[in-house]
Amino acid sequence: MSKAYAMIAAGAAALLALSGCSSAGGDAGSSGSAAPSYAVASSVTPHDSPTLKRAEGRGQLIVGVKEDQPGFGYLDVVTGERSGFDVEIARWTAATLGFGGDKITYKAVPSVAREQALANGDVDIYVGSYSITDKRKQAVDFAGPYFKTGQGILVQKSNDKLKAKEDFQPGVNVCSITGGTPIQNIRANFPGVKTTEFDTYSQCVESLKAGQVDAVTADEAQLLGFASQDPDALKVVGKTFSTELYGVGLPKGDTSLRKAINTMFTDGQSTWSAIFQATLGSTGKAGEQPAVDNY
Numbered sequence: 001m002s003k004a005y006a007m008i009a010a011g012a013a014a015l016l017a018l019s020g021c022s023s024a025g026g027d028a029g030s031s032g033s034a035a036p037s038y039a040v041a042s043s044v045t046p047h048d049s050p051t052l053k054r055a056e057g058r059g060q061l062i063v064g065v066k067e068d069q070p071g072f073g074y075l076d077v078v079t080g081e082r083s084g085f086d087v088e089i090a091r092w093t094a095a096t097l098g099f100g101g102d103k104i105t106y107k108a109v110p111s112v113a114r115e116q117a118l119a120n121g122d123v124d125i126y127v128g129s130y131s132i133t134d135k136r137k138q139a140v141d142f143a144g145p146y147f148k149t150g151q152g153i154l155v156q157k158s159n160d161k162l163k164a165k166e167d168f169q170p171g172v173n174v175c176s177i178t179g180g181t182p183i184q185n186i187r188a189n190f191p192g193v194k195t196t197e198f199d200t201y202s203q204c205v206e207s208l209k210a211g212q213v214d215a216v217t218a219d220e221a222q223l224l225g226f227a228s229q230d231p232d233a234l235k236v237v238g239k240t241f242s243t244e245l246y247g248v249g250l251p252k253g254d255t256s257l258r259k260a261i262n263t264m265f266t267d268g269q270s271t272w273s274a275i276f277q278a279t280l281g282s283t284g285k286a287g288e289q290p291a292v293d294n295y
């Protein structure tokens with residue numbers, strides 16, 4: 001075990017300082033419970049992590065995120081506050097690596113550009129409903145997984161024709177984001193279904209409300225967030241029809257950084273549970289942390 005890894009891992013193990021108020025910059029989720037506070041690790045020495053060395057040199061950890069996903073990664077344009085499960089995972093990870101809330105730079109990156117952003121060094125890590133796949137592992141590394149969900153369907157509340165994936169028949173217009181696994185699944189397994197693509201799911205949801213598409217498909221946990229924002233207009237239907245495991249995207253080959261974050265997830269189950277309750281606890285879905293994959 002390297003000195004850098006040992007010191008970061010020690011910071012992860014000592015991290016869990018939960019309080020009755022929100023963390024710096026963190027919000028209580030829709031469940032009403034408070035988000036955890038994250039003790040910033042000290043004496044982190046990233047000798048063998050080029051990503052951390054670069055971040056420490058600039059004094060900021062650049063985190064790639066989503067900004068339009070209620071419950072996961074959401075930016076309130078009025079208040080400037082960020083909230084959601086992924087945002088809290090990012091804050092927890094940053095604190096473990098020695099970066100407090102004032103030392104995090106968030107950068108919105110669409111799904112189609114995630115691998116390139118990590119490869120170019122535009123972001124140090126990416127935390128934004130990033131499903132782990134073998135194809136993506138060829139370009140980037142992943143810490144985690146830290147969340148498990150599956151592909152679901154969002155329709156207008158008045159729609160009684162689309163109730164499950166079996167109703168995705170030729171002529172049905174389904175919207176999803178460019179570069180995401182859901183749109184790839186539709187194209188591969190539902191011949192004849194029309195697809196509409198945007199950079200963000202919020203654009204798909206607006207098209208659904210306007211009657212321009214028949215359904216939006218994404219990971220169910222994300223769709224539940226949109227439905228909770230407008231329950232009179234939207235609903236999630238059917239059962240999930242894939243398995244999606246979210247990971248923290250990392251530059252390819254930074255093994256020390258991946259091991260340090262995996263140690264945080266392994267040792268921090270109580271913090272993970274607190275984050276889930278604060279952000280997704282009101283969805284009605286059980287929160288169970290997936291086992292870490294130390295590949």
